[in-house]
Amino acid sequence: MYLKSLEISGFKSFAKKATLSFTSPIASIVGPNGSGKSNVAEAFRFVLGEQSIKSMRGKRGEDLIFNGSAEAGRVNRASVKVVFDNAKRILNIDFDEVTIERLVHRDGINEYLINGSQVRLKDVIELLAGAHIGASGHHIISQGEADRILSANMHERREMIEDALGLKVYHYKKQESIRKLEKTEENMEQVESLRKEIAPHLKFLKKQVEKAEKVREMREELRGLYREYLKREEIYLAREKNTIAKEKAQPAHELARLDKELEHARSVLEKSKNKDGTSNEVIALEKALADIRRERDGYTRELGQIDGEIGALKRVIAKEREQQAREDSKTVYLKDVEEIVRKVDQHIGHSFEKKSVEELQSIFGSIKELLFGFISLHKTTTAPTDKGVTTEAEINKLEDSKKKLTAQSENAEVREKELGHRYAVLKDSIEREKDSNRDAEKEVFRIIARQNEVRSILNTLNGRSERISLEEDAYKRELNEAYILAGREAVDVKSIVVDPHFVEPRQAQEDRKRVLEKLKIRIEDSGTGNADDVLKECKEVEERDAFLEKELTDLVLAKQSLENLIADLDTRLDLEFKEGILKINAQFSHFFSLMFGGGSAELQVIREKKRKKSDTDLSVLLDDEAPLPENTEDEDGREGIEIAVNLPRKKVKSLMMLSGGERALTSIALLFAISQVNPPPFIILDETDAALDEANSRKYGDMIESLAKYSQLILITHNRETMSRAGTLYGVTMGADGGSKLLSIQFDEAVKVAK
Ligand code: ATP
Numbered sequence: 001m002y003l004k005s006l007e008i009s010g011f012k013s014f015a016k017k018a019t020l021s022f023t024s025p026i027a028s029i030v031g032p033n034g035s036g037k038s039n040v041a042e043a044f045r046f047v048l049g050e051q052s053i054k055s056m057r058g059k060r061g062e063d064l065i066f067n068g069s070a071e072a073g074r075v076n077r078a079s080v081k082v083v084f085d086n087a088k089r090i091l092n093i094d095f096d097e098v099t100i101e102r103l104v105h106r107d108g109i110n111e112y113l114i115n116g117s118q119v120r121l122k123d124v125i126e127l128l129a130g131a132h133i134g135a136s137g138h139h140i141i142s143q144g145e146a147d148r149i150l151s152a153n154m155h156e157r158r159e160m161i162e163d164a165l166g167l168k169v170y171h172y173k174k175q176e177s178i179r180k181l182e183k184t185e186e187n188m189e190q191v192e193s194l195r196k197e198i199a200p201h202l203k204f205l206k207k208q209v210e211k212a213e214k215v216r217e218m219r220e221e222l223r224g225l226y227r228e229y230l231k232r233e234e235i236y237l238a239r240e241k242n243t244i245a246k247e248k249a250q251p252a253h254e255l256a257r258l259d260k261e262l263e264h265a266r267s268v269l270e271k272s273k274n275k276d277g278t279s280n281e282v283i284a285l286e287k288a289l290a291d292i293r294r295e296r297d298g299y300t301r302e303l304g305q306i307d308g309e310i311g312a313l314k315r316v317i318a319k320e321r322e323q324q325a326r327e328d329s330k331t332v333y334l335k336d337v338e339e340i341v342r343k344v345d346q347h348i349g350h351s352f353e354k355k356s357v358e359e360l361q362s363i364f365g366s367i368k369e370l371l372f373g374f375i376s377l378h379k380t381t382t383a384p385t386d387k388g389v390t391t392e393a394e395i396n397k398l399e400d401s402k403k404k405l406t407a408q409s410e411n412a413e414v415r416e417k418e419l420g421h422r423y424a425v426l427k428d429s430i431e432r433e434k435d436s437n438r439d440a441e442k443e444v445f446r447i448i449a450r451q452n453e454v455r456s457i458l459n460t461l462n463g464r465s466e467r468i469s470l471e472e473d474a475y476k477r478e479l480n481e482a483y484i485l486a487g488r489e490a491v492d493v494k495s496i497v498v499d500p501h502f503v504e505p506r507q508a509q510e511d512r513k514r515v516l517e518k519l520k521i522r523i524e525d526s527g528t529g530n531a532d533d534v535l536k537e538c539k540e541v542e543e544r545d546a547f548l549e550k551e552l553t554d555l556v557l558a559k560q561s562l563e564n565l566i567a568d569l570d571t572r573l574d575l576e577f578k579e580g581i582l583k584i585n586a587q588f589s590h591f592f593s594l595m596f597g598g599g600s601a602e603l604q605v606i607r608e609k610k611r612k613k614s615d616t617d618l619s620v621l622l623d624d625e626a627p628l629p630e631n632t633e634d635e636d637g638r639e640g641i642e643i644a645v646n647l648p649r650k651k652v653k654s655l656m657m658l659s660g661g662e663r664a665l666t667s668i669a670l671l672f673a674i675s676q677v678n679p680p681p682f683i684i685l686d687e688t689d690a691a692l693d694e695a696n697s698r699k700y701g702d703m704i705e706s707l708a709k710y711s712q713l714i715l716i717t718h719n720r721e722t723m724s725r726a727g728t729l730y731g732v733t734m735g736a737d738g739g740s741k742l743l744s745i746q747f748d749e750a751v752k753v754a755k
Contacts, residue, residue, distance in 0.1 A: 001022070001023075001025070001085060001712060002084050002085055002086075002088075002090055002131075002681035002682065002712060003022045003082070003083075003084060003085075003681060003682045003712050003714075004021065004022060004083040004084060004085050004097070005019055005020060005021045005022060005082070005083045006019070006020045006022075006040070006043060006044065006047070006080065006081070006082050006083075007019045007020075007079075007080065007081040007082075007083075008020075008039075008040065008043045008079075008080050009078070009079045009080070009081075010065055010066045010075040010076075010077055010078040010079060011039065011042075011043050011046065011064060011065070011066065011078040011079065011080050012036065012039040012042065012043070012064060012065075012066065012078070012740075013035075013036035013039050013066065013734065013738070013739060013740040014036060014039060014043070014066065014739065014740050014742075015066040015068075015069075015072050015075060015737070015738070015739035015740075016739055016741075018740065018741070018742040019742075020040070020730055020742065021728075022682075022712060022714070022728065023727070023728055024726070024727025024728045025708040025709075025712055025713060025727060026704065026705075026708050026712075026713045026715065026725055026726045026727050026728070027712075027713070027714050027715070027726055027727065027728040027729070027730065028714075028715045028716075028717055028722065028723050028725075028726035028728070028729050028730070029714065029715070029716045029717075029729075029730045029731075029732060030716075030717060030718070030723060030729060030730070030731055030732070030745075031731055031732035031733055031734075032733070032734070034734060035732040035733050035734045035740055036732050036734060036740030037686070037716045037732050038057075038142070038143050038686055038716065039740060040714075040716065040732065041140060041142060041143075041684050041686045041714075041716060042056040042057065042064075042142075043080045044080075044082070044140055044684055044714075045140055045142075046064060046078075046080050046102055046104075047080035047081065047082045047100060047101065047102045048082070048100070048124075048128055048133060048140075049102070049112070049121055049124045049125050049128065051121075055142070060108065061104050061105075061108040061110070062106050062108065064078050064104055065077060065078040065104060065105075065106060066078065066739065068738070069737055069738025069739070070738065071736060071737035071738055072737040072738060072739055076105065076106055077103050077104060077105045077106065078103065078104050079101060079102065079103040079104075080101070080102055081099055081100070081101040082099070082100050082101075083097060083098070083099050084097065084098045084099075084100070084131075084681075085097060086098045090131040090681060091127050091128070091130065091131050092127065092130045092131075093114070093115075093127060095115055098114065098115060098127075099113070099114070099115050099116065100112075100113070100114055100124060100127075100128075101113040101114075101116075102124075112124050114127065125172075129168065129169045129172060130169070131681060132166045132678065132680050132681070133680060133681060133682075138160060138163050138164035138671070138674060138675070138680070139164075139675070139680040139682060139683045139684065139711070140683075140684045140686075141671060141683075141684065141685050141686060141688050142686050143686040143687045143690075143716070144687075145686075146664055146667045146668060146671065146685075146688045147663045147664060147666075147667040148160075148667075149667055149670055149671065150643065150655050150663055150666060150667050150670075153640070154606060154640025154641050154642055155638060155640045157640065157641040157642075157643070158577075158605075158638075158639065158640050158641045161577075161580070161581070161584065161603070161641060161674060162573070162577060164674040164675070164677075164678060165576065165577065165580035165584075165674070165677065165678050166678050167573055167576055167577055167580070170569045170572060170573045170576075171573070173565075173569055174566055174569045174570070174573070177562050177565050177566045177569065178566065180558075180562055181559060181562040181563065181566065184555050184558050184559045184562060185559065187551075187555055188552060188555045188556070188559065191548050191551050191552045191555060192552065194548055195545060195548045195549065195552070198541055198544065198545055198548075199545075201541060202538070202541050202542065202545055205534065205537055205538035205541055205542075206538060206542075208534045208538065209534055209535055209538045211526055212531035212534050212535060214526065215523055215526045215531060216531065218519055218522060218523050218526070219485065219486050219487070219523065221519060222482075222485060222486045222490070222516065222519050222520065222523065223482075223486040223487065223489055223490040225512065225515060225516050225519065226478075226482040226485075226486050226490040226491070226516065227489075227490055227493055227496060228496075228512065229478075229509065229512045229513060229516055230475070230478065230479060230482060230490070230491060230493050231493040231496045231498050232498065232504075232508075232509055232512070233471075233475050233478070233509060234475070234493060235498060236506075236509060237468060237471060237472050237475060239503075240464070240468050240471075241465075241468055244461050244464050244465050244468065247461055248458060248461045248462075248465075251454045251457045251458050251461070252458065254450075254454050255451060255454045255455065255458065258447050258450055258451045258454060259451075261443065261447050262444060262447045262448065262451065265440045265441075265443040265444040265447060266440075266444060268436060268437065268440035268443075269437060269440050269441060269444065281426060282423070282426055282427070282430065285419055285422055285423040285426060286423065288419050289416060289419045289420060289423055292412050292415050292416040292419055293416060295408075295412045296409055296412040296413060296416060299405045299406075299408050299409035299412060300409060302401075302405050303402055303405050303406060303409060306398045306399075306401050306402045306405065307402065309394070309398050310395050310398045310399065310402065313391045313394055313395045313398065314395060316391050317391050317392065317395070320391075330378060332378050336374070336377075336378070340370060340371075340374045343370055344367055344370055344371070347363050347366050347367050347370065348363075348367070350363060351363045479491050481520075485520065485523065577605075578605070580677055580678065581603050581605055581641075583677040584603055584670075584673050584674055584677050585602045585603055585673075586673075587672070587673035587674075587676045587677055588601050588602060588603065588669060588670055588673035588674075589601055589602060590673070591668075591669035591670075591672050591673050591676075591703060592645070592665075592666065592669040592670075592673075593648075594669070594699060594702075594703070595665040595666075595668065595669050595696065595699055595700075595703075596647055596648055596662075596665060597648060598648030598649070599645070599646045599647045599648035599650075600645075600646045601643065601644065601645045601646065601666065601669065601670070602643075602644050603641050603642070603643060603644075603670075604641065604642045604643075604644055605639050605640075605641060606639065606640055606641070606642050607638070607639050607640075643655055643666075643670070645658070645666060647662070660691055661691050661692065661693065661696065664688075664690075664691040664692060665692070665696060668688060668689075668700060668703070671688070672703050672707055675707055675710070675711060676707065676710065679707075679710030679711045680711050681711060681712060682711055682712035682713070682714060683707070683711045683712070683713050683714070684713075684714045684715075684716070685713065685714070685715050685716070685717075686716040687716055687717060687718065688715075689715075689717055689719045689721075689722050690718070690719075692719070694721070697719055697720075697721035697722065698721055700719075700721070700722065701721045701722060701724070701725045704722065704725050705725055708725075720751055723747060723751065724747060726747075728744070729744070729745050729746065729747060729749075730742055730743065730744055730745070731743045731744075731745040731749065
C-alpha cells in the first residue's frame with residue numbers, strides 16, 4: 001500500500017476540496033455519467049506531472065481549473081495533492097511519507113511541490129520514474145484507452161511496453177545522455193576551435209619564449225663570463241695601480257730630491273753669478289795690498305835711508321871715538337897735570353872759605369871748566385865735542401824715526417799680512433768657489449740627466465697609469481653595460497673569491513672580453529623584446545591552452561563515458577526489454593487463455609524492414625545496393641512489437657478481425673500481463689471493463705484480484721461485478737452547483753450510485 005490519498009481542489013469539476021483515502025488494495029469510484037469520475041483519473045495524471053493537456057481533455061491549462069457554473073463561481077487555481085507511504089522508500093527520498101502537489105493557475109503557471117517545497121517538474125518526474133510511476137504511464141488507463149495498445153503501431157507499442165517494463169527510465173537516461181553527448185560534442189568543437197584559434201599564437205609565443213629562453217641562457221652565461229671578467233679586471237686594475245704607484249714612489253721621490261738638488265745646484269750657480277762683488281773685493285784687496293806694500297816699501301826705503309844715515313852717523317861717531325880713544329891714550333905731561341891739580345886744589349881751597357851754595361856751585365863750575373879745559377888743551381883735534389853730541393842726537397832722532405817707521409812698517413806688515421790673509425782667503429774661496437761652481441754645473445748636468453731619466457721612467461709609468469685609467473674607464477663602462485645586460489648579479493663581484501696573487505697574462509682577459517663581446521652581439525641579434533612580457537603572455541596562453549586541453553580531455557572522457565553509458569543503457573534496455581517480453585508473453589498467454597478459455601497470444605519483437613515509397617521502383621528492387629530514390633520514406637529498421645493472437649476455435653490471427661469485446665479482452669489480458677511483470681505501485685483503470693459481458697466481467701474481476709496482490713487498484717467503473725471486488729468505494733455525484741462531490745459509500749449504495 002503505497003498510495004495513501006488524493007486531494008483534489010479546484011481541479012476540473014472538483015470545485016471544492018475532495019479527498020480520497022486509499023485504505024484497501026482495490027478502490028472503486030462509481031457515479032453517474034458526467035459526475036466527474038474520469039476527472040479523478042485525470043487528477044492523478046495531473047499531479048504526476050502530465051504535460052499533455054489534451055490527454056486530460058483540455059486545450060489549455062485553464063481548462064483544468066474549475067470553471068464555475070450557474071451556481072458557483074470559477075476558481076483561480078487547481079491543485080491536486082497525492083500522498084505516498086514511503087516507509088519502504090519506493091521513492092528515492094528520505095521521508096516516510098511523501099506528498100507531491102501540483103498547482104495550475106489561470107495564467108497557465110504551474111507549481112510543483114514535494115513535501116511542501118517548491119521543486120521543478122523534472123524533480124517530480126525523476127522521483128516518480130524511480131518508483132516506476134509516470135504521468136501518462138501504463139498504469140493509468142483512461143476511458144476508452146484500453147485497446148490503445150492494440151491500435152498503436154509496432155513502435156508505439158514498443159514504447160508503451162518499455163514504459164510498462166520500467167525501461168523508460170533508461171530511455172530518459174539515454175535521452176539525457178544523448179543530450180549531454182551532443183552538448184559535450186558541441187563543447188568539444190568549441191574547445192577545439194578555440195585551441196585551433198590560439199594554436200598559431202601559442203606556437204609563435206613558444207618560439208619567442210624559446211628565443212627568450214636562449215637569450216636568458218645566454219644572459220646567464222654572460223653573467224658568469226662577466227663575473228669572472230669583471231672580478232679579474234678589478235683585481236688587475238687594483239694590482240696594476242698599486243704596482244705603478246709603488247714603482248712611481250721611488251722615481252717620484254728621487255725626482256723630488258733631484259729637484260731640490262737642482263735647486264740647490266742652481267742656487268750655487270746663481271751665487272757664482274754674483275761673483276762681481278767678490279772680484280771687486282779682490283781688486284780692492286789687491287789695491288790695498290799694493291798700497292800697503294808701497295807704503296811698506298816707503299818705510300823700508302826710509303828705514304834704509306835712516307839706517308844709512310845712522311850708519312854714517314855711527315861711522316862718524318866711531319871715527320870720533322877712535323879719535324877720542326887716540327886722544328884718550330895721549331900722554332900728558334906731568335907738569336901740566338900737576339899744574340892743573342894745583343889749580344883745582346886752589347879752587348877747592350877757595351871753596352872752604354865760601355859758605356853759600358851758589359858760591360860752591362860756581363867753584364864746582366870753575367873746577368869743571370878747568371878740567372874740561374885741561375882735556376881740550378891736551379886734545380889733538382880741535383873737533384868740537386858738540387859735534388859728536390849732535391850726531392848722537394841725530395842718530396837718536398833717526399833712531400826715533402826708525403822706530404816710528406819700523407812701527408809703521410810693522411804696522412803696515414801686519415796690515416799687509418791681514419790683507420794678504422784676506423786676499424789669500426778670498427782667493428782661496430774664489431778658487432774653491434770655482435771648483436764648487438764646476439761641481440755645481442756638473443751636478444746640474446748630472447741632475448738634469450738623471451731627472452730626464454727619472455722623468456722618462458715616470459713618463460713610462462704615467463703612460464701606464466693613463467692606460468690603466470683608460471682601462472678603468474672601460475671597466476666602468478663595462479660594469480654599466482653588464483648591469484644592464486646581465487643584471488645586478490653580474491656586477492656584484494665582491495662575493496667572488498679569487499686568488500689575488502694569481503697572475504695571468506693580459507691576453508687571458510682579452511680573450512675573455514672577446515668571448516663576452518661575441519655573446520653580447522648574439523644577445524643583441526636575438527632581439528627579443530621584453531622577455532618577461534613574452535613569458536607572461538606565453539604562460540597565460542599556455543595555461544589557457546592547457547586548460548582547454550584538459551577540458552577537451554575531460555570532454556573526451558565525458559564523451560566516452562557518455563557513449564559507454566549510452567551503449568550500456570542500450571544493452572540493458574535491449575536485455576531487459578527482451579527479458580520483459582518473455583515474461584510478459586508468459587503472463588499474456590495465461591491471461592489470454594483465461595479470458596478466452598483457451599487460445600494463445602504473444603508479443604513478437606520484429607525488426608521492421610526498410611520500406612520504399614514506391615514498391616514498383618524496379619531499379620531498387622533489382623539492385624539492393626542502388627541508391628535510394630528521393631522522397632523515400634526510410635524506416636530505420638528499429639525493433640517494434642507485433643501482437644499475435646490465436647483465439648480458441650477460431651482461425652483469427654489478426655487483431656483487425658477481433659470483435660469489440662474480443663479486443664477489450666485481449667487488451668485487458670495484455671495490460672494485466674504487463675502489469676504483472678513489472679507491477680507499478682498503483683493502477684488506475686477507467687471503465688476498462690465497459691465492454692465486458694457478465695461472464696467476462698467475472699473473469700475480469702478475478703484478474704483484478706490477482707493483480708491487486710502486486711499493485712493498488714483504483715477502478716472507475718459502472719460494473720457491478722467490478723464494484724463487488726473493491727474494498728473501498730467512492731461515489732461521485734454532480735451537485736446542483738455543477739461541482740463534483742465525493743462520498744464514501746457501501747457496496748449497495750455504490751450499485752445505486754453507479755446507476
Ligand atoms: P462518464 O461516466 O460518462 O464517463 P464521468 O463521471 O467520468 O462520466 P467526467 O468525464 O469525469 O464524468 O466529468 C465530466 C464532467 O466534468 C462534465 O460534466 C464536465 O462539464 C465537467 N467538467 C470538466 N471540466 C470542467 C471544468 N473545468 N469546470 C467545471 N466542470 C468541468
